[in-house]
Amino acid sequence: MKSSQKQTIYDIARQAGASPSTVSSALNGTWKARRIREDTVKRIKAIAADLGYSVNLQARGLRKARSGLVGMILPEHDNRFFSQLSQTFTTETRRRGLCPVIVSTRRDPGEEAKTVESLISYAIDSLIIVGASDPEALSRLCRNAGIGHVFVDQPCQSAPSVASDNHRGAEVLAETLMARMPPQRPDAPRSWLYFLGGDATLYASSQRIAGFRAAVSAQTGTVRAEQIIACGYEREPARQALKDLHDRLGGLPAGLLINSITSFEGVIAYLGALPETEIRDCVIGCYDYDPFGMLLRFPVDMIRQRANALIEEAYGHLDGGDDAPALTLIEPILVPAQEDQSAPA
Amino acid sequence: MKSSQKQTIYDIARQAGASPSTVSSALNGTWKARRIREDTVKRIKAIAADLGYSVNLQARGLRKARSGLVGMILPEHDNRFFSQLSQTFTTETRRRGLCPVIVSTRRDPGEEAKTVESLISYAIDSLIIVGASDPEALSRLCRNAGIGHVFVDQPCQSAPSVASDNHRGAEVLAETLMARMPPQRPDAPRSWLYFLGGDATLYASSQRIAGFRAAVSAQTGTVRAEQIIACGYEREPARQALKDLHDRLGGLPAGLLINSITSFEGVIAYLGALPETEIRDCVIGCYDYDPFGMLLRFPVDMIRQRANALIEEAYGHLDGGDDAPALTLIEPILVPAQEDQSAPA
DNA sequence: AACCGTTGCGCAATCGATGAAGCAACGTTA
């Protein structure tokens, strides 16, 4: 490491008594194809190491019209599901010798669009879009820039998409919960199973609601509108919605299917204020998984989405240059509630 | 959006009957300083919008020797503490009109170095380094490239650093736990408070261990080596360590201070297999916070690190161009255990 | 009319790496 100033291939060329293009190909691995002698390459590499040289990837990217960056946008970082996606995405990206750029956009369509445009300006090689609010708009931006892209979680009509089998997952979860509940009576709202959280206008939630409906009506013959409370993906609204439900019913219902881990946090916050005995009478499940869910004061069935399978599948499309619109479903996993270990008094 | 081919300022210049340099400054906001008429700017902007033009940031970056990218490296994504840092970092970065690049490096020094080099090759404007394994090496890389950098969580001797006040946090947590425990007896290892998890060779853990020691010896006059089990930051080792402790003591100890949320997951996994009554006799706390920790089957005191304060402080150094080595401590917050609501039988 | 300041913009070099094309030197073959 000689100087602290930026070294370029020209500096190396001067020291090596070679031309910049020789240095370039010696360092980027194309030297065999360009018939550079191995001695020369070694000499150049030695000088480069000595000078503490590192390529300027902006210059290379400008020349080659690709950057070696791969983008991923997602709603938020602070969420087990999304951060598992980030982890897998990072691993897969670096395995390919590329650099991951993960940006969270708070489910804000404007923010999403601005971020995608900005990533395009950096000439990212491809883009994975998780939980988009407006998939079509984003897909248009990418297509216009000629950038390969895949949607995850929230699919897009006009691009390859990968998602959990939300319908099936919610159905299985609802069935599991009902098996732990006393029979539901049509005239007793407190005896019903409720669906809480999510945004019914979005794909994932609507699929889960459909799965919920299928399971419930298979057992009870019908589903009431009040059983479905899609209060959004955030924490506080979920808490408030549960409070309202509790007030309205005069107690907790017999069953709760919470849609998304963040809503579950709100539910937890509310339940924390209730007497334990009351919670015991409510069967609870959550679509999404958190390891801590397994040791709560009450048993919780959880649905675990296969983050790595989702990303691997998405990368499969990108690697293959496949841009045909098609939705791939990945079956999620039911993580059954741990039986409570406390000796029943 | 005319063509799907990349548009450049030259294309716009041709259409506008202007020179590329005029187009450039019209679009990048320097047009006033360059005395371009406002009409001209408007005309150019209209054409740019029509063509669906977007700047090539690689070209700009090459010319200006900065990229508009700000890097952050951290050990893992799938961890509440780190993902909160990611979230705040993203917000702060975009607020400055820059683009966040967050890469996780699995606490692997080689991976860390390679990642930093790669980020430097992209000409990032500055870098935040979270939980580094080898801070000095990374700092050297950055200094050599003339890149402003700040360490978070794991400080560095030769660069500005920000960390939680781990000593104080662990001390407070230990005190809180001991207040819930029966008095410790020197000859009864099962009556002691144990420290479990983390890597004693790293700054954060060593500080926490010191805080733990201070609190415990203030109460009992002494701390045994066996009370401190620094089995690493991963899940499985923590689980195994607890199992070993349990086997050795013939039961759970009176108190456990778990170092890090990931270790806590391992602990949870082991506790799940024990009868509830046994867990009730063990007072538990965790250094790090997870909202789900609040409603576990047993009360847990938790220390919450102030992710946003950490990032804001770090950005303060970067914005100010401050590269003087100095460690800033941020006091973490004790989140006391929720009293158990279950009616004691 | 000569001079000057201002306005509005164009010219051309530059950032660092890449790669197509070309060239000199040497050995081979006919």
Next chain:
DNA sequence: TAACGTTGCTTCATCGATTGCGCAACGGTT
């Protein structure tokens, strides 16, 4: 020995945006 293929490089244009310098046109002064 003339023609030709190889080897091992060098030359130079290029990617797209930026920016220091310069210049023409115009209005106003003296």
